[in-house]
Amino acid sequence: MKIATWNINSLKVRLQHVIDWLAMSRVDVLCLQELKLPDDKYPRAALEAAGYRSWFSGQKTYNGVAILVREGLPVDEAVVIRNIPGFDDLQQRLIAATIDGVRVVSAYFPNGQAPGTDKFAYKLSWLAALREWVAAEMRAHPQFALTGDYNIAPEDRDVHDPQAWEGQNLVSPEERDAFRSLVELGLVDAFRCFEQPDKSFSWWDYRMLAFRRNAGLRIDHILLSPSLAQCCSACEIDKTPRRWDQPSDHAPVIATLER
């Protein structure tokens, strides 16, 4: 089973990219973030024509997440969850589904703007609620994958210029502590299970020719429960669609599970 996560920064603009990338990557599950469209504008039919069924939680203008599942894979409709249970939130940032026995989460973590702001406080409270829910969810689902745009670069090697970024949003100690607290639940960063090129990133600013200079951050992640980590044979960032015309600023991350 191949699972991928991709922040597409508007599904309306990037629909053809998603369809083209599904055709070339042949992933079984694709988690999307930043749909930026309401449920009634979701392009369900076009994605079904491409061979994928969708579960989604949309929102006008901002946020919005989806899980695309290749036709033929069984999905337990009864246990699809939208948003973090018990965390009252108008922003649509999380959806979870059980696909062929694997609990998969597509999450769009808050950006946080800057340490000290209200948005940063919201990010930390969202992260705390996520941690509590994930702890319970892992007990119920031994095969568990937490994928998405974390908006956290967990270590300095995930940052193109750690000195310039020190203390800033996305790399601050509070955010990295929250990331570590997820790892302490037993989750494994699939990308770091394998040899990777230096300066591997998943996001590059649209400005300053950042992609050409590889001035990026690794903020999109696939964290796996121990039993899934054990059967993970590969994890990579696919920079191909970042080179296409009118790209998303993020590249997809793919994990391969031998199951």
Add this chain to the structure above:
DNA sequence: ATGGCCGAGAAGCTCGGA
């Protein structure tokens, strides 16, 4: 030189993103 680029939605601008 702390802005540059995008997308969305309301209007030729502001907000949010990371």
